[in-house]
Amino acid sequence: MGDWLYLIIAIAVLAVALVVGLVVGRGRRTPPPVAPPAPAAPTAPDLSPPAGTDVAEPVAEPVVGPVVEEPAAPVLEKPEGTASRLVRLRQRLAGSQSGLGRGLLALLSRDRLDEDTWESIEDTLLTADVGVTPTQELVDRLRTRLRVEGGSEEPRAVLREELLALVGPDMDRRLQVSGSDGRPGVVLVVGVNGSGKTTTVGKLSRILVAEDRSVVLGAADTFRAAAVEQLATWGERVGVDVVRGAEGTDPASVAFEAVKEGVDTQADTVIVDTAGRLQNKAGLMDELGKVKRVIEKQAPVTEVLLVLDATTGQNGLIQARVFSEVVDVTGIVLTKLDGSAKGGIVVQVQRELGVPVKLVGLGEGADDLAPFDAGAFVDALLG
Structure with a gap:
């Protein structure tokens, strides 16, 4: 009886131990797998110099680009004396x-x-x-x-x-190209288109530059774009400033600006090229009269040169009469005199207008404009 009791007690203890083990096992949780730590980023080596060491400033690398050549300065011509x-x-x-x-x-x-x-x-x-x-x-x-x-x-x-x-050896043929009171002399150049007027302006500027005078040109023949461009080219060749306006600009305003620049820059002489249209005397008078009035708000006109083509003969004299009635012509420029055997026009035009021939054109070259010399002219007539 005693042995069975011990056996029963032992079975009971074993059963209790088994039940307790199952309960404890259910309460446990399996921990999630732990990811391995990421490898640390490599540390840059410390290249800083020791304290107290002088450090040179970094030098910037030059930026390499296309090579741009500077335009060469224009070579100015030296006019003849x-x-x-x-x-x-x-x-x-x-x-x-x-x-x-x-x-x-x-x-x-x-x-x-x-x-x-x-x-x-x-x-x-x-x-x-x-x-x-x-x-x-x-x-x-x-x-x-x-x-x-x-x-x-x-x-x-x-x-x-x-x-x-x-x-007329005693006629005063000097060009009045100097002003007074610190103002420039102003030369107004008139004549019909085709007489060589614009070319004469350019060639006259070369004569003055050869005498070491500072010159400003006014391209007031604004109705002919070719005349403006032509005058600009003449100015570039000897380093003379040319005041110009857009095609069709009021000629008087261009003439005004040219004289204004001459005053501001203390130039010696301003030469103004005017329009050569000859539709009728009234229109010509209005236009040239306005140009002259506007100019003289800043400086007096010291010379009015009338350009005539020596080869036109009587037609040139008719033109001369019209212009002399419109403006106070002070001198005559005879162009293409070398292309005409009618040198007597020198005498006739002086008699007609009562003013001297001051310059003569003798060819197409840049310096083929010369002061008229009565003795040289007569000697040339006689061979």
Whole structure:
């Protein structure tokens, strides 16, 4: 009886232990797997210099780009001086005008100066555009000296003296290109299109630059874009400022700005190229009159040059009359004189307007404009 009791107790204890084990096992949780730690980022080595060490500033790398060449400065031309121009004046005139002188000398050297000879002398002078009145005066003087006074004088010397008197050696041919009271001289250049007016402005600027004068050009012939561009080119060649406006701009406003720049920069001379339209005298008078009035608000006009084409003969004289009635012309520029055998126009236009020929154009070259010299002209006529 005792043994069975012990056995029962042992089974009961074993059962209780089994139940307790199952309960405890159910309350436990399996922990989730732990991910391995990420590897640490490599640490940059400390390259800083020790304390107290001088450190040079970093040098920036140059930025390499396309090589841009600077434009070369324009090479300015050096215009010819007056002396060399006068040499060429004699050469060119001798080549184109000597026929007149040779013809007159041949007639005057005849053994007998009869009426037929004097008529031939008159015809020769008229053909050369000397003009009726000057021709009659010259023939009368030659008749007196070569026939009435006994014919003792040498024909060539007599002809030279009388031609020189006819051309007017005492006329003041100086260009009035200087102003007063610190203001520039102002030259107004007028004439019809095609006479060489704009070219004359450019060539005149070269004469003044050769004399070490500072010059400003005014491109007031605004109705011809070609004239404005042409004048700009002339200015660039010798380093002269050109004041210009858009095509069709009021010419008076361009002339005003040109003179204003001349005053502001203390230039010696301002040359203004004007429009050469000749539709009618009233329109021309209004336009040129306005240009002159506007200019003189800043500085007086010191010279008005009328440009005439020597090859146009009587047409040139008609133009001269119109312009002289519109503006107070103070001097004449005869262009293309080397291309005409009618050098007598010098005498006729001076008589017509009562003002001297001051400049003559002798070719297409940049420096083929020269001061007119009466002695050189007459010597060229005589060869």
